[in-house]
Ligand SMILES: Cc1ncc(C[n+]2csc(CCOP(=O)(O)OP(=O)(O)O)c2C)c(N)n1
């Protein structure tokens with residue numbers, strides 16, 4: 001019998017799912033079960049569906065997604081820790097007709113990059129910010145993040161976050177929603193198929209806003225897990241996230257078309 | 263004898279901070295030095311000694327917390343690794359300008375930019391020539407063992423207060439991450455508030471009735487005064503250069519060839535000395551302990567005594583070698599060898615470089 | 624006496640802690656020790672290795688390229704470190720998961736079925752101690768009593784009840800190491 005090649009198997013009639021070409025073929029460097037991969041994929045699917053690939057420039061942060069430029073198959077710039085919104089501002093101001101987005105973790109966006117985040121939002125930069133909130137610093141080995149919940153353990157809050165000593169978790173998304181420069185602010189998740197569909201819809205809206213030159217910045221928080229940093233199995237991590245993160249970081253739109261809805 | 267422990271360099275440094283009576287540590291996580299703040303948080307120093315430990319929102323914030331607390335007369339420190347140290351440079355320049363004592367630590371990784379998290383010694387220029395703006399210097403201590411990661415914390419604080427100057431412990435990923443036996447020094451109690459006020463009468467601790475108020479600043483709009491201030495700083499640096507040079511000579515007595523190295527490169531070069539001696543090559547090691555002040559006088563002095571050449575061994579493209587050249591001033595051959603970008607050279611490579619660049623060349 | 628060792632395998636196999644216990648045991652008998660790990664970003668399932676040196680003298684370089692002994696616990700490490708054993712040196716490995724066995728003729732090769740034995744003892748976590756026992760049988764660089772002393776000193780009190788289990792695992796390794 002003749003050998004069956006990959007080409008024989010990959011026929012249109014057998015196709016149930018095709019990875020977007022806007023994700024490279026590089027194996028993702030994320031831990032199994034991490035939300036980063038899904039968030040990457042739906043972002044790139046949106047860009048593909050809106051046919052924006054040729055005009056999109058992405059900015060990768062410092063964090064586990066520092067290598068986003070290896071996976072996202074569009075022009076990408078890698079920014080210093082926390083500076084992505086400033087880098088994106090620079091790009092957008094000199095190429096106002098391009099579509100510019102940042103993809104950042106909570107340490108990057110809400111600790112070292114707070115100033116850049118707030119000021120980009122307040123200036124109403126016409127960019128998209130995708131903010132992955134996993135409540136911890138994943139890349140450096142599970143230290144406390146500004147988003148770490150009260151009482152939550154991390155390697156720099158080994159007895160649980162003591163808010164009297166370490167401060168309170170920062171709800172960056174609610175905060176930027178108050179600024180006149182934001183146009184669309186929402187909080188999503190990507191741990192179930194239903195959540196992924198919703199999150200993708202929100203990301204699509206954000207990119208449409210930018211494409212259509214709607215006044216202001218679109219800010220999408222995705223509450224995600226970090227099973228390595230939380231020291232849980234991926235399924236336990238998702239369960240823990242639903243039970244603990246979601247009550248503190250409630251899902252849904254906060255600001256739509258420039259109007260607060262919550 | 264003090265307590266013997268097996269510890270990582272980063273952990274020994276953190277433990278030493280508590281034992282040295284530090285009042286506060288402000289930091290931000292970065293590989294390969296996050297163990298410092300992790301160890302401190304786990305040890306609960308606020309319960310052991312009353313020491314404050316705070317995870318700042320960035321390195322910029324951390325160094326400015328140090329600026330504030332140091333200006334208020336307390337024993338304070340921070341630590342980071344290369345990209346984070348770059349962010350601290352503004353604050354360090356202010357600290358040097360305002361003549362504040364503090365300790366900070368750089369566990370160096372490969373650069374430039376985000377670079378790599380692997381060990382490097384490419385921050386030598388930044389550390390010794392002034393990484394921030396202005397004509398300033400700082401004392402730079404280069405530990406080559408876990409023991410020194412602990413000892414230099416105490417020594418560093420002493421020097422910082424003796425000269426009212428920032429002291430940098432310039433370590434690297436090898437020394438920070440490896441474990442060795444360490445003898446911990448006995449804890450020194452933290453200064454009481456009264457002691458802190460008495461030790462640092464210049465510090466902002468509250469204007470008491472009838473006393474003059476204190477101002478911490480690095481600003482003087484009158485250029486003449488600013489020049490005077492600069493002259494005073496330069497005199498201080500001269501004084502430090504006269505008094506505080508530290509180095510270690512290993513197998514140098516009969517040596518014809520000298521490796522000059524610090525930190526983990528010194529450990530590797532020490533092995534290269536053993537390999538060389540086994541081959542009949544008379545090699546020795548000049549291990550720098552202070553990088554500023556640099557042991558210029560000693561190196562120059564050795565030059566005339568049968569030394570045929572110096573090989574500067576450092577994990578960089580050639581930075582410290584410039585100071586070796588300045589010291590030797592042409593009286594013996596000086597070459598550089600080093601792997602960089604996060605690659606650690608091997609003792610065999612170091613010996614081969616000696617044979618090719620100095621003996622054969 | 625100086626013994627230079629590399630231990631290499633997957634993260635989670637206890638590679639780093641095996642090295643740490645060896646180093647602690649060295650301290651217990653007044654020797655100089657160094658323990659230098661590979662380090663990288665936090666990631667599940669990555670490889671891990673550590674260089675441990677135990678010596679009567681001050682240790683120079685903690686980083687080496689050739690070793691007296693290599694303890695190898697996965698295929699990637701076999702591919703990488705078989706060649707780094709000095710002629711006449713020792714390579715100890717667990718055949719579990721190894722598809723290409725060591726080839727060299729100028730070194731001494733030993734096998735320990737650490738994964739299987741640990742599973743039989745009902746605790747996969749003591750795998751590294753079984754392997755450690757095998758190593759100590761081949762190269763008694765540290766005395767068993769000093770290993771136990773080291774464990775007592777390095778482990779928090781609440782784990783001291785596990786020391787007898789670790790001792791059993793070491794003995795199991797000592798008994799079952801096979802010279803090839
Ligand atoms: C100036 C600077 N400081 C610190 C670091 C170290 N560092 C790298 S990633 C990171 C935090 C990452 O956490 P987060 O943004 O939450 O992303 P995650 O890894 O969880 O996806 C830190 C502190 C750095 N690279 N640069």
Ligand code: SF4
Nearest residue numbers: 031034064138226227
């Ligand atoms: S460390 Fe956490 S955030 Fe990073 S890839 Fe793993 S699970 Fe994801």
